[in-house]
Amino acid sequence: MSLEKSEAIVLRAVPWSETSMVVTLFTRDFGKVSAIAKGARRLRSPFESSLDLLAKSQIVFIQKSGDTLDLLTESKLIRRFRSGQVALLPLYCGYYVAELLLGLTEDNEKASELYQVSDQTLVDLDRGQSEPETILRFEMQVLKLLGHLPTFHLCASCGNPVQSDRNGPGALLGIAAGGILCGICIAGQQQVIRVRFPTLDCLMAYASEEWNSNPLPIRTELRGEVRFVMERFISHLADRRLRLTDFLEELKR
Ligand SMILES: [Zn+2]
Incomplete structure (x- = not known):
């Protein structure tokens, strides 16, 4: 278990529980990573729009060992994908x-x-x-x-x-x-x-x-x-x- 930082592009975000999401991120330093984002489905999500599809964000996550999903602790938006x-x-x-x-x-x-x-x-x-x-x-x-x-x-x-x-x-x-x-x-x-x-x-x-x-x-x-x-x-x-x-x-x- 280690605390890591990286830039990342959001590839996918799916509901995990009533309040959480599982996000798949393509990170600059660790490749493709899947992590739980607790509270991401709340109205006032701590992640705001940093987990929108194809957003580029600065993230902090706890890397778990084995098959356990990583845990996303912070994500700050760097750039939105605006093409839509x-x-x-x-x-x-x-x-x-x-x-x-x-x-x-x-x-x-x-x-x-x-x-x-x-x-x-x-x-x-x-x-x-x-x-x-x-x-x-x-x-x-x-x-x-x-x-x-x-x-x-x-x-x-x-x-x-x-x-x-x-x-x-x-x-x-x-x-x-x-x-x-x-x-x-x-x-x-x-x-x-x-x-x-x-x-x-x-x-x-x-x-x-x-x-x-x-x-x-x-x-x-x-x-x-x-x-x-x-x-x-x-x-x-x-x-x-x-x-x-x-x-x-x-x-x-
Ligand atoms: Zn030949």
Whole structure:
């Protein structure tokens, strides 16, 4: 049992008792943490609005050992996620950020860089940055930082360079294999999709980009295919189709 402090983003808050909530927080210093917030459901909650979804707060919590939930003792709001007051798309994108972090990160596994990327993504959505680019950059960084970045140059199965006919219909990506496939390895692979080369180039550019750089614009005619590829990779990793995917159709336009 130890008293800890960190910055945190609120990913989820569910009622626990008549007066308490269980909150899942993505912290800068301790990764994903679930804690009981006593009194959080009271009219005059000691936490005020610091536990609203996607709020960024400075927290103090008692870390318990084993399976026992941690105990949140203090939380002070640093920044609200305001996108919901502006439009639905940035709001859904914010919820999607939370769902991805909930689905793909492990409890209590430190992920400071991913915290920074998530924090910046929410700021960018709040600032009205273009959502298709902001979300693709976030997804690629999540995959990269969790060690699941698809390979786009070398065959995901044998590791040899893939010679593609650029005049052909496109490259073959193995979703389960984790990237592009060569002509030999394609046999027997499941979940293979064909992707046009301009889309592949766009995905490769995002895969090699730094998270704090300005993302390059995604051409409108590639957006549908970009979403299709990312949805497939992420559903495979999460073992299910993410709920918010259905609310992000506008990213394809
Ligand atoms: Zn191969």
